[in-house]
Amino acid sequence: MSQISSEEKAKLIADLCEELKAVDIKTIDVRETSTVTDFYVVCTGNSEPHLKAIATRVHMDLKHKDMDYNTVDADEQSHWVVQDYGNVILHIFHPDARRHYNIEEFWMRNSQDTPWDCPENQILRDELMRRNTY
Template sequence: MDSKQLAQLAVKACDEKRGEDIVLLDMQQVSLVSDYFLICHGNNERQVQAIAKEVQEKAEENERIVKRLEGFEQARWVLVDLGDVVCHIFHKDERQYYNLERLWGDAPLVETSSESFGG
């Protein structure tokens, strides 16, 4: 599974748990940290945790190791580090405050519709 397929898996996992405003940034020419940043939010702590858990479970089902899972207990900003893909799952209020899309504004947006991933 390459990094784009892993990003697709994470997008689908977020969508299945009704993650909102899912944004996928192509970080390959912008940062050495990862190939993709996935950003989404949930409307409450329980939903944020459900999204993060779904990403983790889908990755593990596909034999991908979750390198780090941070912020799960507080569920305000959960980071799921899959190596090539880093998922930022915010509580709605924190997402507006941190505005990672603006911070990484030079990273190209990747279309997240099923057609763009061949699904």
């Protein structure tokens, strides 16, 4: 498949999530505030098997299109799956975990609220620690 833009990739991922009945799908444009990626796609599955089904289907469809992911992180205790497709990162949450982590609020904040003097992964880790993660 020819190279597609990060916007097209984010839409493709969001559409796949919708086909699999993920709910509350949000695409967050972080090109102005992130050095890690261009878009976050965030969605909710209704059970652990549903989260896994969404993650597997997105992985297989993108792999078929030569857009395999860089990394994946999934922990049954956190009820959260993260798949890194370079310029798009997919977050798949169980409803309770999504409410708990509330990463949309974090990434949709005004960029002036972000402390640019530390790495982005440190910012996210500190924010999650502050929220008393599982």
